[in-house]
Amino acid sequence: xxxxxxxxxxxxxxxxxTFRTAESSPAEHNSxxxxxxxxxxxxxxxxxxxxGGLPKSYMxxxxxxxxxxxxxxxxxxxxxxxxxxxxxxxxxxxYVLYGEEGTGRSMTIAHLLHYAFEEGYLIIHVPWVSDWLRxxxxxxxxxxxxxxxxxxxxxxxxxxxxxxxxxxxxxLLKSPELKISKEYVWSKREKTEAGAPLSELIELGISxxxxxxxxxxxxVHEVKHLSNTGKFKTFVAVDGYNGFFNSLTRLKTPTKKKVxxxxxxxxxxxxxxxxxxxxxxxxxxSADMIAxxxxxxxxxxxxxxxxxxxxxxxxxxxxxxxxxxxxREFITxxxxxxxxxxxxxxxxxxxxxxxxxxxxxxxxxEQCAPL
Amino acid sequence: xxxxxKLTIRQVIPVSKYSSCLFNSLNKHVREYSSKTVxxxxxxxxxxxxxxxxxxxxxxxxxxxxxxxxxxxxDEFMKKQEVEYNIGKRHLANxxxxxxxxxxxxxxxxxIEYLFPSGIYDPAARPLMKPPEEVFPARKAAEFxxxxxxxxxxxxxxxxxxxxxLYDAAEHLQESYKFEDKVIRKKAVPDQNSKxxxxxxxxxxKEELELILMEKVTDLEYExxxxxxxxxxxxxYSYRCIEFIEKYRKPLASQKFALEIPKPKFDEEGRAxxxxxxxxxxxxxxxxxxxxxxxxxxxxxxxDITYFEDIQSREQVIxxxxxxxxxxxxxxECNIEGGGPSGQAGAIRWGIAWGLRSFVExxxxxxxxxxxxxxxxxxxxxxxxxxQPGARKKPTWKRR
Numbered sequence: 214x215x216x217x218x219x220x221x222x223x224x225x226x227x228x229x230x231t232f233r234t235a236e237s238s239p240a241e242h243n244s245x246x247x248x249x250x251x252x253x254x255x256x257x258x259x260x261x262x263x264x265g266g267l268p269k270s271y272m273x274x275x276x277x278x279x280x281x282x283x284x285x286x287x288x289x290x291x292x293x294x295x296x297x298x299x300x301x302x303x304x305x306x307x308y309v310l311y312g313e314e315g316t317g318r319s320m321t322i323a324h325l326l327h328y329a330f331e332e333g334y335l336i337i338h339v340p341w342v343s344d345w346l347r348x349x350x351x352x353x354x355x356x357x358x359x360x361x362x363x364x365x366x367x368x369x370x371x372x373x374x375x376x377x378x379x380x381x382x383x384x385l386l387k388s389p390e391l392k393i394s395k396e397y398v399w400s401k402r403e404k405t406e407a408g409a410p411l412s413e414l415i416e417l418g419i420s421x422x423x424x425x426x427x428x429x430x431x432x433v434h435e436v437k438h439l440s441n442t443g444k445f446k447t448f449v450a451v452d453g454y455n456g457f458f459n460s461l462t463r464l465k466t467p468t469k470k471k472v473x474x475x476x477x478x479x480x481x482x483x484x485x486x487x488x489x490x491x492x493x494x495x496x497x498x499s500a501d502m503i504a505x506x507x508x509x510x511x512x513x514x515x516x517x518x519x520x521x522x523x524x525x526x527x528x529x530x531x532x533x534x535x536x537x538x539x540x541r542e543f544i545t546x547x548x549x550x551x552x553x554x555x556x557x558x559x560x561x562x563x564x565x566x567x568x569x570x571x572x573x574x575x576x577x578x579e580q581c582a583p584l
Numbered sequence: 585x586x587x588x589x590k591l592t593i594r595q596v597i598p599v600s601k602y603s604s605c606l607f608n609s610l611n612k613h614v615r616e617y618s619s620k621t622v623x624x625x626x627x628x629x630x631x632x633x634x635x636x637x638x639x640x641x642x643x644x645x646x647x648x649x650x651x652x653x654x655x656x657x658x659d660e661f662m663k664k665q666e667v668e669y670n671i672g673k674r675h676l677a678n679x680x681x682x683x684x685x686x687x688x689x690x691x692x693x694x695x696i697e698y699l700f701p702s703g704i705y706d707p708a709a710r711p712l713m714k715p716p717e718e719v720f721p722a723r724k725a726a727e728f729x730x731x732x733x734x735x736x737x738x739x740x741x742x743x744x745x746x747x748x749x750l751y752d753a754a755e756h757l758q759e760s761y762k763f764e765d766k767v768i769r770k771k772a773v774p775d776q777n778s779k780x781x782x783x784x785x786x787x788x789x790k791e792e793l794e795l796i797l798m799e800k801v802t803d804l805e806y807e808x809x810x811x812x813x814x815x816x817x818x819x820x821y822s823y824r825c826i827e828f829i830e831k832y833r834k835p836l837a838s839q840k841f842a843l844e845i846p847k848p849k850f851d852e853e854g855r856a857x858x859x860x861x862x863x864x865x866x867x868x869x870x871x872x873x874x875x876x877x878x879x880x881x882x883x884x885x886x887x888d889i890t891y892f893e894d895i896q897s898r899e900q901v902i903x904x905x906x907x908x909x910x911x912x913x914x915x916x917e918c919n920i921e922g923g924g925p926s927g928q929a930g931a932i933r934w935g936i937a938w939g940l941r942s943f944v945e946x947x948x949x950x951x952x953x954x955x956x957x958x959x960x961x962x963x964x965x966x967x968x969x970x971x972q973p974g975a976r977k978k979p980t981w982k983r984r
Contacts, residue, residue, distance in 0.1 A: 313890075564911060568880070568902045571889045580895060 232545040232552065234285065239293065239328035242285050248542040250282040250549055253327060261326055264377035265340030268319050274578065278553050284542065286317065288535045289324040292497065295531070296328075301446055301493045307527055309454075309515050310499040312535035315575025318499040321535055322450050325497055326381075329448035334495070335436065336381045337449045337486065342456035343504050345370045345479055347463045355464060360427055364478050365466060371425035371479060375418045378432070386412040390444050397431055399424050411435060426478040433482045440493040447494035449486055453504035455515075457484060458523035460507070487527065498527070537572040546577065556581050645732025658723060665716035672713060689715065724798055745797040746805060749832075753812045756825040763821050774820040782817060785833040792834070848876070848942045858942050863920070863935030865961055866927030870920030872935030876943050878915030880905070884932065885919060897929035904937040904957050908944050934960060 234249040236242060242251070253261075258281045267275070275281040292308050299306055310318040322338075329336055345367055358364035379386065391411040398404040403421070405414055411432070418428030440447045457474050464472040474480050487496055500518040502511060515532055516524055538546065547563050550556035562584070570577040644652075677687035680695050692713050700711040727744070728734045736744040738751070767774065788796065790806040801809070809832075816822055817829060848856035859873040882901060884891040892898050905911040916936055920928045937957035941949060952958055966975035973979060 561906075565902070565906055568882075568889065568906075568911060569895055569898045571898075573890070576895075 232548040233282075238331055239289075239324060240297075240331055242290060242293070244287075244290065246285040247287055247290065248284065248539070248545045250284050250545070253281045253283060255281070257327075257330070260380055260383070261330060262323060263380055264373065265344075266319075266326060266338065267323055270575075270578065271320070274582075278555070282549070283320060283324050283327070284317075284546065285324070286321065286535075286542065288317075288533050289321045289328075292321075292325055292533060293328050296495050299495075304489045304492050305449075305494040305496050307487065307489070307496040307498065307530035309519075309527065309530050309532050310497065310535055311513055311515050311518070311532060313513055313537065313573070314502055315573050316535045316537055317574050318501065318535050319452055320574075322452055322497060322499060326448075326450060329450075329495070330381075332446075333385070334446045334448035335385055335440075337378065337433075337436065337447060338381060339374070339451040339483060340377070342451060342453040342483075346456055346459070346474055346477065349463045353464070354422075355466070356423075357466070358426065358478050359423075361478060363476065364481075365464060365472050365476055366426040366478050367464070368422045368425045371429050372419055372422045374479075375415050375425060375428060375432075379412070379415050379419070385445065386410070386415070391439065393431075393435055394438050397427075399427070426482075429479060430482045430485075433486050437486065437491045441491050443493055445493075449494060449496040451483060451487070451496075451498050453501045454487075454498035455500045455518040455520075455523060456504040458520050458526075459505050484526065489529075498530075538574055538577070539572075543567060543572055543577070546574070550581050556584055558584070645728075647732055648728065651728075655723075662716055662720065665720070669713075669716055676713070722798070743797075743799045743801075743805075745799050746801055746809075749797065750809065750812055752828065753816055756822075756828055757812075757816055757819070760816070760819045760821045760824065763824065764819070767821070778823045779820075780817060780823050780826065780829070782829075782833065785835045787813060788832050788834055793832070796832075845941045851875075856943075858939045860935045860939045863918075863931040863938070865930035865934060866923045866964065868920055868923030868927035868931040870918055870922075870928070870931055870935065872932060872939055873917045874936065874939040874943070875915040875917070876910075877913055880912040881915045883915075883917045885921075892925055892929060894925065897925045900926070900929035900933045901936070904933060904940055904952070907952065907955060907957065908940055908948055910940065910943065914940070914943065930961060933957070 232250055234242075234246050234251050236246060237251050237253070239251075262272075262281075267281070288310065295306070295308070310321055312318060326336060326338060354367065354369040356366045356368065358366045385391070389410065393405060393407055393409050393411060393414060396404060396407045397414070399417075399421070403417075403424075405417060414428055414431060414435070418425045418432075436447055439445065457480050459474055462472050462474050462477065464477065466472060475484075487498065500513075500515045502513060502518065505518065512518070515530075519527065544563075547556060547566070556562065566577060566580055570580055673687055673692060674684040676692060676695050677684035679699070680687075680691070682691065696711055696713050702710040704710050727736060727739055734740070734744075736748070738744040738747045741747045787810055790801055790803070793806065793809065794801050813829065813832060816825070822829065846858060848858045851857055855875050855877065857873055857875045859871055861871045863870050863872055882889045884901070889898050889901060892901065902911065905914070905916070916932075918932050918935065920931060922928075923931075934957075937952060940952075941958070944952070968975055
């Protein structure tokens, strides 16, 4: 037992230099760390990505490896540098991540989330837009909006998101500064007073699912208002953002009418948030081919994915390309897999995997799994 | 003949047992007779009447009779066929407007192909006109003499030629052992240069062996044959019976392509390149260009290897590169169209392997041949048949 442990430790130690970095704070990451993995604290991981945020296959893999690691990569470092350098008193900056399938946009967002969390941003994170608009379970709760005519609510999704929001920002929501600016009347008996803490609004949305969509809308307005007043900074991250600009969603009203994305209340709330009319915030979005599967000519560029409508809505923004692994990143990743005993066998395997995966991170992960 | 006579003498001997001098003289004569086969006029032998031989000569065994009858019929048949063939050949020559006297078998084949064009897949099933010796298999000559006694000493094994082969092999083995002993006694060492070089040839197949021996050979017997021959070959002095071994070996058909390997051309940057056109597989057609030296970049229709979505097609494309160990030393550019991903990948694989011939060693070439990289895959999609759901698939059986 002891010998095994020693051997284990030796192996870990001998390779630790090559692929791992002990620097676990994203703010400290610099170009020396490119291609290295850093470990995220388990509790923090649960808090940040507990309700989505990491891709499902990656979650599975980290469960197998019994640790969550994220590779420090150039796009994330670029955005962090920009965030550090930018003046928050100016209107919000928008970054749009784009790239081929499986190159790590979601992982970049996850990395940035960690950074934003460390820096004390209020996080508004939508893990995957198509979960709201395209995934239709057998009993997807849908109803016509009470407050807005001709709109559709997805109350359960909204409530789930509120829970996600609450977990991600639990330490910030305790602060007494977060007060509501105006009174919200939900029904004859239920209303939220002006000056009540924001967490009360969230609690109401979670407990009274009927009003969840309206609560989301209210929160968006409140957050924008609070940021404008300079109480705190806000970090908005939306994965698969171009899902909002598809022609149709998979949702149907009780009368079997197909629903367009702009007729969903959640869409309007998030689109409200990504407008450039507020300050003290950073917006990171990702344009994803998977989010509009109806698209025929597969192009990775934001112009093609967001369409003219979305492009105009976002303009101006900073496009950030997430590329495939570089040679060095590939080698560190392979070393990591070898360390986890995930990849075994002769070193020629790497050469072959390099060719078959074509340096695509997701493909590489997929192909290593059965090895 | 001497055998027969020896036998007769022995039977005669008991008659003259009482006379020892006679026995001695007899013995002497027998020896003389059997060695020289010259008859002496006053030979004591002649005084005996050899009834047995006389009677044997008269009676022809039934087997012999049947054989003679068969042989006669066969000869007649072959003669007839030969005449028919010659007439047919002359007719054919006239039909083709050529001189019947100088009309060769090659011309016959050409004429038949022209007059009876056939798209049948198997060449053996196409119409043909060959001399009867080729069409009808050769027969074994009589294996026994007129008295019904077999010529061959292994006749009663049922497969005399095959067992003679094994017998000869064993003889050679023994000889080889003896020779080795002799050499060891002289304290010499085997000559390394005269060692048998058999890497470029292989043993004849079972079918070919059957043709050589004119006998059916079972799988087990064929295995035994190979075993014995391998043992013979493994001996240090097996080169002494090389003619015997060579009779049962045939050359590997790998030397063919070696002559036609093109020399690479050079582009303006000074890189060697070679283009293989007509890379085919299923419905895919394309061409592959290989640049050396390179960095392992694969370009397919202007895109990298992500042109293929699935891992199997990617593996197909890179397999020749990995096999030859040139994955990081050459660049590949392909233009491919038609067919689906697997067909296109297969076509590219063949094209890369074919182009890499100019950049690899001779030994690697041979292993590529063995790995099947240089073989073209001629299989095509099989058509769907009417009355069934697929090419081979039959409808689900239903009682009623």
